[in-house]
Amino acid sequence: MSVGCRPDALNVIVVDAAFRGADIQRSSQLRRRDYLDRAVAGGFPETVRRAPRRRAAFFDSYISTLIERDVLEIASIERRGDLLKLLALLAGRAGSILVPAALAGASGIPRTTLVRYLELLSIETPDGRVVAVGVKAGATVRTEDLAGLRNLAGHLRDKFVAGYVMYTGQQTLSFGGRIKAIPVDALWELEP
Secondary structure, eight states: OOOOOOTTTTTHHHHHHHHHTOOOOOOOOOOHHHHHHHHHHOSSHHHHTSOHHHHHHHHHHHHHHHIIIIIHHHHOOSOHHHHHHHHHHHHHTTTSOOOHHHHHHHHOOOHHHHHHHHHHHSOBOTTOOEEEEEEOSSSOOOGGGGHHHHHHHHHHGGGEEEEEEEESSSSOEEOSTTEEEEETTHHHHSOO
């Protein structure tokens, strides 16, 4: 698989485009296996060239640096280990309903602290507008896969800018109510 890596374009292009009101449309030639290969290798040029063990060490170091430099500064997070534990729990529960009390119990992080960490990790503008992004490993999107986005849209009303399910399918699918499914490669292929 030959996919160009543009670290400057990762993550923010879809969110920025949504906040600008852009109509995101994307067709992709990639298949699920292509995405799995890319996910294993990582998206940074530094990781693609490394052996699996060195790649894992790079990501551990990268996440630690982000937490120590950026997140700890912003939120005055006293216990770096708690945030790492929360990120691991969130990754393991992707696609499920987020229940702060259950996460607090599983992590040992006090509920009030956990809620503050979750707020730090959310994507919203200073005026409270939100773009929600979910990720699905499958190549099809069913109505029930959109339940969380629809619930959030109903709760936020006008503050809900858009909701996207990133999936391994090849076409952009519109589900109404500012909710779409778009191919995962939109994260690195959309132009700013």
